[in-house]
Amino acid sequence: MNRVNLFNLQTIKVKEKQLDITLEELKQGSDQILRRVYEENRDKFLNWARRYHLSEEENIDIYQDAYVIFYNNIMNGKVESFTSSISTYLFGIGKYLIFDQMKKNKKKISSEFDLALVGEEDELVSTLEIEEDGLTPEQELLQKYFGTLGKQCQELLKLFYYRGFTINEIMEYAEYNSENVVKAAKSRCMKTLRERIAAN
Amino acid sequence: MDKEVLLTNYFSNRLTQDEEQLFNELLESDVDFKAKFDFEQDLKRAIKNKENQDLKSRLVSFEKEIVKEIPKSTPKKSYRYLAIAASVLILMGLAWMGYQDGSSSKYEDLYAANFREYPNTVFTITRGDTNGSLEREAFVAYESGNYFLAIEKFNQMPSEERQPYVDFYLAQSYLNSGTNEKAREYFEKTITKADTFIGESHWYLAMIALKEKDKEGAEHELKKLTEGYDFNKEKALVILKELN
Numbered sequence: 001m002n003r004v005n006l007f008n009l010q011t012i013k014v015k016e017k018q019l020d021i022t023l024e025e026l027k028q029g030s031d032q033i034l035r036r037v038y039e040e041n042r043d044k045f046l047n048w049a050r051r052y053h054l055s056e057e058e059n060i061d062i063y064q065d066a067y068v069i070f071y072n073n074i075m076n077g078k079v080e081s082f083t084s085s086i087s088t089y090l091f092g093i094g095k096y097l098i099f100d101q102m103k104k105n106k107k108k109i110s111s112e113f114d115l116a117l118v119g120e121e122d123e124l125v126s127t128l129e130i131e132e133d134g135l136t137p138e139q140e141l142l143q144k145y146f147g148t149l150g151k152q153c154q155e156l157l158k159l160f161y162y163r164g165f166t167i168n169e170i171m172e173y174a175e176y177n178s179e180n181v182v183k184a185a186k187s188r189c190m191k192t193l194r195e196r197i198a199a200n
Numbered sequence: 201m202d203k204e205v206l207l208t209n210y211f212s213n214r215l216t217q218d219e220e221q222l223f224n225e226l227l228e229s230d231v232d233f234k235a236k237f238d239f240e241q242d243l244k245r246a247i248k249n250k251e252n253q254d255l256k257s258r259l260v261s262f263e264k265e266i267v268k269e270i271p272k273s274t275p276k277k278s279y280r281y282l283a284i285a286a287s288v289l290i291l292m293g294l295a296w297m298g299y300q301d302g303s304s305s306k307y308e309d310l311y312a313a314n315f316r317e318y319p320n321t322v323f324t325i326t327r328g329d330t331n332g333s334l335e336r337e338a339f340v341a342y343e344s345g346n347y348f349l350a351i352e353k354f355n356q357m358p359s360e361e362r363q364p365y366v367d368f369y370l371a372q373s374y375l376n377s378g379t380n381e382k383a384r385e386y387f388e389k390t391i392t393k394a395d396t397f398i399g400e401s402h403w404y405l406a407m408i409a410l411k412e413k414d415k416e417g418a419e420h421e422l423k424k425l426t427e428g429y430d431f432n433k434e435k436a437l438v439i440l441k442e443l444n
Contacts, residue, residue: 031321068252068259072252139249146243146246146247147250160212161244164213166212167208167212
């Protein structure tokens, strides 16, 4: 099993800021919204990241990875509401990734890089999940056959395993008639998946 | 307690303290339970990884578009006067052409203002990936703008390996290499056979129609789009208005 890193992200509470992008809009995941968030925070992030003297390519890569992790934590419900601006989340995660990259590059982390974020009052706002990359062969096989399932199965399993919805929440969200219908559909999907893998 | 319920509650983050204890005991003592849990945990990881990869490749394509847009706004100083002179000439030329044929330039303008190459949002190309599949080669070619090679590779894929989105990207490759007829064929195939990229296909069929100054064709596709899909819906409404 892959190691799951639970990383306590220390971050500052930014003064109540009116955000014009809501969590719900982000969860919808349209290209337009995702790109807007990407563009709005990109230059700020890259300017900030340059102080750690990684290459520009690495900084862009890290910005994207930080974005992916942030988004993941929105989708799995770990970020339930914005207690800080989006950029604060991205910086917080980015800092962790930058240090990780520096370690990989075997650069010495000088003590002058304090781990506190930009700002004074630190407050623990969230426990985010940062997962390591790389799948086991079993997981790769699962991923491959998951992709062959029908759209409805993929959606259902995604709601359950990726978003952590309860059976009841899935029933309401995807407009099933009852919890039993959801359970039966889920069992069928899992059965198909097992069969396809067994036939591999 | 039903083991199935325990697993369900675990993945919905709803285990009570007692259930958690029982859950951990079963993981130690019950081989079947452990196997079931491992399977589901692996599936969770696989789905999450897929979602992350999909998002990452979307971000990579945003980045590419942004980088493409940046150089345009900052031409080097030594070329600036030349650029200004060239712009004046082009404007004069355009004005003359507009004078010659006002309506046809409207289509060209609409096309130029609205046509964007569609990024790869479906297939993740991981650095150092050794999987040398045809699909990977096709998308590598597609992302680097080598559309002729992309067409060749997509066409070589055996039909049972072709995900429904392949037709859409094949159509895109034909479109970007200037083969409108073929592009149209595969966009239409996407609309009838696939369950994704349908609104997108209507949009690109409308783009082809604009390019060919086919007002009725463009209107037909844009109406289909606005009636049933969200992709570029607002832009489609604007074009429909402009056309009339």
